[in-house]
Amino acid sequence: MYKLVSILILTTVYQSFVLSDSSLPSVCPDIISKKRWDARTALEVDYVIIPIDNVVVHHTVTSSCDYEDDCASLLRNIQNFHMEELEFHDIGYNFMVGGDGRIYEGAGWHKVGAHTRGYNTRSLGLAFIGNFTTQLPSKKQLQCAKDFLKCGVVLGELSKEYKLFAARQVSSTASPGLKLYRELQNWPHFTSRPPPK
Numbered sequence: 452m453y454k455l456v457s458i459l460i461l462t463t464v465y466q467s468f469v470l471s472d473s474s475l476p477s478v479c480p481d482i483i484s485k486k487r488w489d490a491r492t493a494l495e496v497d498y499v500i501i502p503i504d505n506v507v508v509h510h511t512v513t514s515s516c517d518y519e520d521d522c523a524s525l526l527r528n529i530q531n532f533h534m535e536e537l538e539f540h541d542i543g544y545n546f547m548v549g550g551d552g553r554i555y556e557g558a559g560w561h562k563v564g565a566h567t568r569g570y571n572t573r574s575l576g577l578a579f580i581g582n583f584t585t586q587l588p589s590k591k592q593l594q595c596a597k598d599f600l601k602c603g604v605v606l607g608e609l610s611k612e613y614k615l616f617a618a619r620q621v622s623s624t625a626s627p628g629l630k631l632y633r634e635l636q637n638w639p640h641f642t643s644r645p646p647p648k
């Protein structure tokens with residue numbers, strides 16, 4: 452009996468270990484859920500058709516953050532601003548990248564965000580937390596974003612030929628900051644000719 456119970460326990464532990472390992476492709480970075488960063492619930496949710504063809508990159512024009520608590524607190528402020536001042540239904544971006552090298556869930560996968568007028572229903576809005584006018588995101592922040600985009604393709608959320616561009620290429624904003632914009636130009640999938648509005 453003792454033996455049977457311990458075998459059962461070991462099997463369960465083994466399964467949950469293996470499942471948590473294999474349920475997401477290994478390239479996928481940790482995603483901090485909205486629940487975990489204590490986000491408000493979206494007032495309304497609209498869905499996009501996947502795979503999505505475009506990724507629009509932004510920065511939050513806030514301070515940077517190196518720890519989950521700091522990133523979470525910045526994001527709660529941003530979400531409040533988006534929902535109260537801008538009257539969005541949720542934080543506008545689909546996902547955010549923290550200086551701690553982790554992805555934070557915003558509006559999320561296959562949802563319509565509110566980040567780039569004219570593109571929201573056919574793009575994923577990815578925002579780097581910080582202000583990247585004169586400095587680059589941290590190495591791990593950049594790597595995390597790259598891994599996340601690869602992950603999106605593997606999950607079937609992003610088209611294999613998705614186009615990556617900066618918000619400033621399609622709207623009157625400096626986002627995601629000149630320094631980060633220059634960096635993005637060397638990334639796979641970057642396009643100097645985003646699809647028209």
Ligand SMILES: *[C@@H]1O[C@H](CO)[C@@H](O)[C@H](O)[C@H]1NC(C)=O
Nearest residue numbers: 512513514582583584585586
């Ligand atoms: C972002 O950084 C630039 C360069 O350091 C600075 O001039 C600008 O005021 C910053 N923006 C905000 C909103 O803090």
